[in-house]
Amino acid sequence: MNSEPLAPNLGEKVGPALSVMGLGKRFGDRVAYHDVSFEVEYGEIFGFLGPNGAGKTTTVRTLGTLLAPTSGSATVAGLPLTPGNGAAIRRRISIMPESPGLYLRLSVRENLQCFADLYGVTAPAVRIDRALRAVNLIDRSREACGQLSKGLRQRVALARALLSDPEVLFLDEPTSGLDPVATRDVHELITELRKRGVTIFLTTHRLDEAERLCDRIAILNTTLRTIGRPNQLREQLFAKTLIVKTLVALADPDRMFADLAGVDGWCQNGPATYVLAVSDVRAVAPAATRALVAAGADVLSINQSQHSLADVYLEIIDPNQTGRGR
Amino acid sequence: MNTRRRHVRAIFINEVRELRRNRSLIVGMAIFPAVFCIQPLVQVLLLSSSASTGLRSEHVLLYMLGIPALVPSFIAAYSVVGERQQGTLEPVLTTPILREELLLAKALAALIPSVAIAYIVFGLFLICVEFFASPGVATALIRLPDLLAQLAFTPLLAGFSIWAAILISTRSNDVRVAQQLAVLANLPPIAVTTLIAFNVIPASLTTALVAAATLLVLDAAGWRIVAAAFDREKLITGTH
Numbered sequence: 001m002n003s004e005p006l007a008p009n010l011g012e013k014v015g016p017a018l019s020v021m022g023l024g025k026r027f028g029d030r031v032a033y034h035d036v037s038f039e040v041e042y043g044e045i046f047g048f049l050g051p052n053g054a055g056k057t058t059t060v061r062t063l064g065t066l067l068a069p070t071s072g073s074a075t076v077a078g079l080p081l082t083p084g085n086g087a088a089i090r091r092r093i094s095i096m097p098e099s100p101g102l103y104l105r106l107s108v109r110e111n112l113q114c115f116a117d118l119y120g121v122t123a124p125a126v127r128i129d130r131a132l133r134a135v136n137l138i139d140r141s142r143e144a145c146g147q148l149s150k151g152l153r154q155r156v157a158l159a160r161a162l163l164s165d166p167e168v169l170f171l172d173e174p175t176s177g178l179d180p181v182a183t184r185d186v187h188e189l190i191t192e193l194r195k196r197g198v199t200i201f202l203t204t205h206r207l208d209e210a211e212r213l214c215d216r217i218a219i220l221n222t223t224l225r226t227i228g229r230p231n232q233l234r235e236q237l238f239a240k241t242l243i244v245k246t247l248v249a250l251a252d253p254d255r256m257f258a259d260l261a262g263v264d265g266w267c268q269n270g271p272a273t274y275v276l277a278v279s280d281v282r283a284v285a286p287a288a289t290r291a292l293v294a295a296g297a298d299v300l301s302i303n304q305s306q307h308s309l310a311d312v313y314l315e316i317i318d319p320n321q322t323g324r325g326r
Numbered sequence: 327m328n329t330r331r332r333h334v335r336a337i338f339i340n341e342v343r344e345l346r347r348n349r350s351l352i353v354g355m356a357i358f359p360a361v362f363c364i365q366p367l368v369q370v371l372l373l374s375s376s377a378s379t380g381l382r383s384e385h386v387l388l389y390m391l392g393i394p395a396l397v398p399s400f401i402a403a404y405s406v407v408g409e410r411q412q413g414t415l416e417p418v419l420t421t422p423i424l425r426e427e428l429l430l431a432k433a434l435a436a437l438i439p440s441v442a443i444a445y446i447v448f449g450l451f452l453i454c455v456e457f458f459a460s461p462g463v464a465t466a467l468i469r470l471p472d473l474l475a476q477l478a479f480t481p482l483l484a485g486f487s488i489w490a491a492i493l494i495s496t497r498s499n500d501v502r503v504a505q506q507l508a509v510l511a512n513l514p515p516i517a518v519t520t521l522i523a524f525n526v527i528p529a530s531l532t533t534a535l536v537a538a539a540t541l542l543v544l545d546a547a548g549w550r551i552v553a554a555a556f557d558r559e560k561l562i563t564g565t566h
Contacts, residue, residue, distance in 0.1 A: 027563065061562060064420055066416070066419055066420065066558055066559070066562050067558075067559050067562065067563070068559065087422040087423075087424060088422075090420060090421060090422045091422040094420070095417075095420040097413075097416050097417060097420070099413045099416075100413075101412075101413040101414045101415075101416055101417040102414065103340065103343075103344055103412075103414055104412065105343075105344055105347040105348060106340070106343055106344065106347070110340075110343060113336075113339075114336050114337070114339070114340040115336075115417070115421060117332055117333070117335065117336030117339075118332075118333055118336050118337075118418070118421035118422065118423050119421060119422065120329055120332060120422070157417075160417070
């Protein structure tokens with residue numbers, strides 16, 4: 001991706017970029033989502049995760065003023081989410097829907113020209129060039145969008161979303177269906193936008209993507225299940241554990257681990273593998289090593305167990321199936 | 327240029343560009359002028375001078391008002407449901423454009439080419455009659471009141487046709503269904519003009535003024551009615 005600045009540095013903003021209080025949306029009897037509350041600060045990349053049908057896209061559409069909420073309230077880019085503020089909010093934000101939604105008979109540049117005019121950007125030609133350079137499509141600006149691959153169309157949609165230098169950028173599954181190289185390019189672009197201070201609301205199924213890019217994540221399954229930094233969620237959901245492997249099984253592991261300060265419990269996981277629940281990994285690991293060596297055990301390894309964001313997600317969305325919680 | 331004009335202009339240019347490159351729409355637009363021009367032209371050209379006196383009691387030219395009634399409906403019926411089907415409506419609605427601006431731009435993008443086509447076809451028809459019809463036929467056929475009616479009613483009928491078609495388009499899930507329904511919606515005004523053309527309804531200044539006033543009111547109300555029926559939420563979620 002090109003390193004040219006994409007958006008002016010937005011400087012210090014007062015208050016949250018998004019503030020959502022008890023928001024809900026129903027379609028007749030069907031609840032899309034309800035009682036959703038969170039705040040997103042300016043400059044933050046906020047991941048919005050959830051299974052299919054959880055209400056992620058509906059939430060984005062609501063915050064983007066495309067759908068009216070049936071309950072709750074919100075402010076978007078500093079403006080209350082009310083019918084009267086629709087156009088003003090849309091002027092401050094940008095939404096990249098899951099499907100690029102390009103005019104396939106028109107060229108890349110013609111597509112962007114239309115949206116530059118709709119956003120009322122000044123010096124549209126310059127802005128279009130800048131957005132196209134940012135997504136490495138400047139050489140293909142005269143091609144019809146119908147001739148581009150899915151990945152390139154996604155990039156055009158991203159360039160379109162960047163045209164207006166939005167305060168809040170909603171990206172709905174931006175890497176859906178992209179190959180690894182195109183995915184990496186989109187990730188680099190998002191990272192670049194973060195450096196410029198753009199607030200990004202990212203909905204995704206890709207947990208690795210959320211873990212890599214997002215400052216905080218929220219997991220939605222009709223209601224908001226959890227919210228926090230990935231590390232914080234791991235700590236909340238999973239006990240800190242040390243995995244001890246020895247060459248042969250310990251003679252009396254119960255006595256060995258019971259005497260160790262900071263070990264809350266243990267279990268054997270294989271013939272010579274022990275899982276210790278600990279309160280402070282950094283304090284217990286050296287002490288356990290010393291105790292094991294002193295007891296004459298041949299220690300192969302002592303590792304802190306790592307839980308991925310996928311573990312967190314599965315634990316929250318389907319705890320009965322995973323059984324990974326503490 | 328103020329914001330409203332810029333929004334309308336952006337969508338208008340986009341629509342015209344799309345229209346120029348959409349073969350199925352262009353073919354559809356070409357069919358109606360052909361139907362409403364070739365058949366009457368052949369009949370008129372085959373008329374002898376002696377038979378032309380019968381034309382004086384009729385208003386055959388009004389038959390060609392079918393062109394502005396049907397051509398724009400074909401474009402306008404595509405305008406909303408077509409965008410929905412190709413997935414471009416949602417990105418447009420995420421911009422600051424207001425629905426009234428969007429609808430006006432789409433209406434203008436259907437109106438301007440349709441009225442131009444109607445006038446051009448009508449002009450070609452008159453030229454052919456003037457140069458190739460039997461002596462006396464042109465004089466019997468081409469009369470000032472009919473020409474004025476053609477000039478005045480072409481945009482008025484096109485306006486009605488467009489708002490009816492856009493209204494149908496906002497409520498449809500399929501382009502073809504929308505286009506067929508739009509043609510049906512335009513049958514009443516075509517029927518009235520045909521009845522006037524063949525003197526079933528007497529053509530008079532009063533008839534013309536009443537018809538023009540009715541169409542003017544419908545055209546002016548059409549924008550508001552269609553804007554009220556344009557439901558962002560239903561269009562995006564497809565909950566019709």
